[in-house]
Every structure is written in structure tokens, then in C-alpha cells.
Amino acid sequence: MKAIQTDIPGLVILEPRVFGDERGFFFESYNRRAFREATGLDPDFVQDNHSRSARGVLRGLHYQVKRAQGKLVRVVAGEVWDAVVDLRRSSPTFGKWMGVTLSAANRRMLWVPEGFAHGFVVTSDAAEFLYKTTDYYAPEHERSLLWNDPALAIAWPLQGEPILKASWPASSSFDMSWASRPRRVSALTCMERMARSRAKA
Numbered sequence: 001m002k003a004i005q006t007d008i009p010g011l012v013i014l015e016p017r018v019f020g021d022e023r024g025f026f027f028e029s030y031n032r033r034a035f036r037e038a039t040g041l042d043p044d045f046v047q048d049n050h051s052r053s054a055r056g057v058l059r060g061l062h063y064q065v066k067r068a069q070g071k072l073v074r075v076v077a078g079e080v081w082d083a084v085v086d087l088r089r090s091s092p093t094f095g096k097w098m099g100v101t102l103s104a105a106n107r108r109m110l111w112v113p114e115g116f117a118h119g120f121v122v123t124s125d126a127a128e129f130l131y132k133t134t135d136y137y138a139p140e141h142e143r144s145l146l147w148n149d150p151a152l153a154i155a156w157p158l159q160g161e162p163i164l165k166a167s168w169p170a171s172s173s174f175d176m177s178w179a180s181r182p183r184r185v186s187a188l189t190c191m192e193r194m195a196r197s198r199a200k201a
Contacts, residue, residue: 001031003038006100008086008093011116012039013100014072014109027107029074030132039111043070045132052077053122053129058162060119061085061145068114070134078127079103080120081157085145085174088115095174097154117145121156149173 004013014035018027028034036042053059061083073082085097101123102108112118120129147156147164151174156162 001028001034001038006098008084008096008098009091010088010113011084011098012111014038014111016107016109018107029109030072035072041111043072043134045072045134047133047136049131049133049137051129053080053127054163055122055125056158056160056163058119058121058147058156058158058164061117061147062119063087063117063143063145064135064138064141065143066141067135067138069137070114071112071118071131072109073102073112073118073120073129073131074107074109075102075104076128076130077104078122078124079105080122080124080127080129082110082120083118083154083156084110084112085117085152085154086115087117091115095152097152099155119147121158121162123157143172146173151175 001017002015004015006013016027016029018025020026030045032042051059080102081099082102083097083099086093086095088094100108100110102110102120103124114134145152147154147162
């Protein structure tokens with residue numbers, strides 16, 4: 001397994017070792033020891049998720065204000081453009097985003113540690129998306145950022161408007177004013193307070 005460090009500390013692109021011949025191919029999509037050796041990390045995964053989406057579907061940008069999830073994401077059919085936003089309050093890249101193409105063809109995976117908002121848009125006719133998580137889904141703690149927030153200016157590779165979940169207007173914008181506040185609490189606590197203040201408005 002090859003680990004590729006990105007411009008945002010903690011985000012790691014992983015490329016598995018693939019064995020192929022005239023019969024097809026084989027690779028280990030996850031091996032705890034190989035992951036630890038490649039990244040220096042040893043996350044404890046508790047849940048696997050699998051979704052299928054049509055072209056133009058945009059999911060995210062999701063995060064949990066409590067019981068934050070680390071995610072190891074990959075695509076087993078089709079292609080997506082995967083996007084993450086750094087919500088770690090003490091991070092030098094707080095509020096920055098990164099995008100990467102994940103596909104069944106390139107077999108790349110992305111490790112997204114706790115403290116990030118995550119989403120993707122489907123760029124093929126359809127895509128099947130798999131991800132492992134380090135904590136269980138907790139809907140009472142789930143929040144989302146606006147996919148088209150001008151404060152983030154994520155360069156989604158879209159042709160026209162994306163297909164969104166009906167409830168997407170409930171998403172919050174990323175208030176860049178948090179960047180100038182004293183660093184006394186964690187990134188997730190900041191985001192939780194922001195969500196609560198908006199709910200009261």
C-alpha cells in the first residue's frame with residue numbers, strides 16, 4: 001500500500017498494490033497492518049457503509065459535532081469527485097478544502113480523519129461508494145455545510161445543477177469569522193456552537 005500525503009495535514013491518499021493477469025485482478029482493499037505501516041495510524045473501524053448514486057448526485061458536506069467519524073473512502077463502480085473541508089479549529093489549514101477523483105479504475109482510497117466535513121459528486125453515469133468509519137452514525141449529531149458556500153468556494157466539477165437531497169437548504173454556511181476567534185475550544189465545538197446560534201436566529 002502506497003500512502004500519498006496531501007497539502008492538508010492528516011488527509012492521505014492510498015493506493016493499494018494490485019495483482020492482475022488475464023483472469024482479472026486481486027488486491028487487499030483494507031489490511032490493518034499495511035494501513036498502519038503506510039500511514040503510522042491505527043484507526044478502529046466500527047461500521048462499513050455502501051451507497052449507489054446517479055450522475056450529478058451530490059452528497060454532503062456532512063460531519064458530526066459529537067462522535068466525530070474518521071472515514072476511509074473508496075469507489076467500487078464508476079467515479080466520484082470527493083471533497084473534504086478542514087474543520088479542526090487548531091489546524092493551520094482550518095477552513096481549507098481539497099478535492100480528489102476516486103474511481104473503480106484508479107482504485108484510490110482517501111483517509112479522512114475526524115474533524116472534517118465530507119462529500120462527493122458523481123461524475124460517471126452511476127457510482128457505488130464504500131467507506132469505513134471509526135464511530136457509529138449518530139443522526140442527532142449530524143450537521144452539514146452548504147455545498148456551494150461562497151466562503152469555501154469549492155470548485156465542484158459540475159455540468160449544470162447537482163441533484164440534492166430535498167432537505168439540503170437546512171445546511172449551514174461556513175462562517176469564516178471563526179478563524180479570528182481565540183483558539184480555546186476544538187473545531188467540532190466551534191461548529192456545534194455555530195449551528196446552535198443559527199438555529200436560534
